[in-house]
Amino acid sequence: DTGVSQDPRHKITKRGQNVTFRCDPISEHNRLYWYRQTLGQGPEFLTYFQNEAQLEKSRLLSDRFSAERPKGSFSTLEIQRTEQGDSAMYLCASSRNRGVNEKLFFGSGTQLSVL
Amino acid sequence: AQTVTQSQPEMSVQEAETVTLSCTYDTSESDYYLFWYKQPPSRQMILVIRQEAYKQQNATENRFSVNFQKAAKSFSLKISDSQLGDAAMYFCAYRGDQTGANNLFFGTGTRLTVIP
Numbered sequence: 001d002t003g004v005s006q007d008p009r010h011k012i013t014k015r016g017q018n019v020t021f022r023c024d025p026i027s028e029h030n031r032l033y034w035y036r037q038t039l040g041q042g043p044e045f046l047t048y049f050q051n052e053a054q055l056e057k058s059r060l061l062s063d064r065f066s067a068e069r070p071k072g073s074f075s076t077l078e079i080q081r082t083e084q085g086d087s088a089m090y091l092c093a094s095s096r097n098r099g100v101n102e103k104l105f106f107g108s109g110t111q112l113s114v115l
Numbered sequence: 116a117q118t119v120t121q122s123q124p125e126m127s128v129q130e131a132e133t134v135t136l137s138c139t140y141d142t143s144e145s146d147y148y149l150f151w152y153k154q155p156p157s158r159q160m161i162l163v164i165r166q167e168a169y170k171q172q173n174a175t176e177n178r179f180s181v182n183f184q185k186a187a188k189s190f191s192l193k194i195s196d197s198q199l200g201d202a203a204m205y206f207c208a209y210r211g212d213q214t215g216a217n218n219l220f221f222g223t224g225t226r227l228t229v230i231p
Contacts, residue, residue, distance in 0.1 A: 033218070042119075042206045042221025043160070056217050089158065104219070106160035 002026070004107035006092050012113045013082055020078045021110045025094030032075050033104065034067055035091040036060065043091055049075060082114045117142045119209050121222035128197045129230050135182075136192045136225045138207030146212035149183065149190045150219070155203040163205070166190065168212075194227075202229045 005024045013019050025032050030051050035043035046065070048056040051072035061067075064082075069075040079086055089109040095102050118141045128134035140149070151163040166174045166183050173181050178198075182191045194201055207222040 031217075035219075040223065042208070042223055043219070044221070045218035048217045058218070091160065093160070103162060103165075104160075108157060108159045111158075 004092055004094050004105050006090075006107035006110050008110055009108065010111045010113075012115065014115050015082055015084060017082055018078065018080045019082055019112065020076055021090055021092075021112075023075045023077070023092030023094075023107060024073075025075070025092070026096075026105055029094035029096050029105070030072065031095045031097070031102075032069055033093040033095075034075070034077050035093065037089045037091055037109070038087075046077075046090075079112075082112075084114045087112055087114045117144075117209050117211065117220045119207050119220050119222040121207055121225050123225045124223070125226045125228070127228040127230055128194070130199060131196055133193060133195045134197055134227065136194075136205050136207075136227070138190045138192070138222060140188050140190065140207070140209050140220075142188070142209065142211070144211050144213065148210045148212065149181075150208040150210070151179070151181070151190075151192045152206045152208060152221075153201075153203045154206060154224070160206070164192065197229050199229050199231060202227055 007022045032049040034046040037043040047067050049069040064080045067077045089111045091109045093104040093106045095104050120139045147168045149166045152160045153163050164176045164179050178195045180193045204224045206224045208219040210219050
């Protein structure tokens, strides 16, 4: 169990640029989540994958955001035409199964700063 | 929509003492799960304790225990024998048990300082 890893740890970009983040979940975990956390707030749900299928998207996920999980392994989150309001920490989490025994394992996040 | 409220932005406790962090939530569901997560400066959210709403018995995990009051929609976390390593942000979270309820709703967090 090597944990959930996210890359990069920090990203600074200029407004209008595109950025892509990567999440590598724990290898046998079929469920993967993306959350966004702004300063002084708790994480907010963005989207959820079961294997390669994106099964749920939050209204927070505007059309500038796209997430993929090819082959049900790693996932990417892309933000196009970044805005200053996109500045936040983007957290990825994975789990093996749902229900009473589901336990989410979180990565350390990617901190995005849009100048 | 479900909401989770943490009314204590900051709390402090002397090392070895006990502290209680408060959390209330709003839901119309009867079955759900409640969680406390710890977020240290490393930023990684770590599950501290979990409570199933259908269980009347309060969950405990070593020095951590909860006071779950379903009727009052209250879910407080008690940390006994506080240690320096307990210093972190603590988030209360809710998840429904309905099909399709895949996301956690988090509160705004309580920053806990442990005083040596």
